[in-house]
Amino acid sequence: MAKGSSVQALYELCKRTFLPSAASPPSSHAIQMLSSLMDTITPAEVGLEEETLEDERGHGFFGSNFSNYSSRTARWAQPITYLHIYECDSFTIGIFCLPTSSVIPLHDHPGMTVLSKILYGSLHVKSYDWVEPACLARTTEPFNSPVKLAKLHTDAVLVAPCQTKILYPETGGNLHCFTAVTPCAVLDVLAPPYDEAAGRSCTYYRDFPYSSFQGPANLEIEEKEEEYAWLEVNNQPVNLYMRSGIYAGPAIQETFCFPGTCNIV
Known part of the structure; x- marks a missing residue:
């Protein structure tokens, strides 16, 4: 029964x-209790x-009989599968399944807390937090958006089993990029979920070394320049191929909280 499952326990703890x-x-x-x-x-x-994740490696849109000529295109086209578990106005639970070499590009989580648990495999994570107060620099191209300074939070390969990673609205690596070193799966809790009407749209970025642009003359970089980067808003990458899959785990049985009975302190 789902009532006794770890996923059910996760749902109930998120609800509270x-x-x-x-x-x-x-x-x-x-x-920390959730983590x-x-x-x-x-x-x-x-x-x-x-073993189920690697079946489609290198096939992407094209299928296993497509010619080797298109192997590089098929490489980036291999699908990332999202398994939806639960969503409400307050939080969402789901799993991203990433084939080898697939990438979820650098993106943000405005006003959101996110917990990510690598279920298996190896994943390269690169994440940033904005430098505060905000620091902008102009690009040489007249039609480009200003770039904004961010500080590197994580640049490492994480191998399961490892601890759940937590990012907060302002800290913990709120902007991150995932690259699958091996087939891997990531259990995610987002709270609250993306909601364009509420101002929580997903924005994609590309990063540039600190030396690429000239910041304000009074800017003091106490640590190494390698720990900073300029981020520029980027359109959603055309080579991001994500699809919905079927969640095969135990179903969640919804419960209801009454005022004053569900809060965790």
């Missing part, structure tokens, strides 16, 4: 943590098997 009427963000204790629970979840508990 991310309240629609909350006047302030959840406490760090509540977020600790996600640390325990295995691929089998969400209906995944490692």
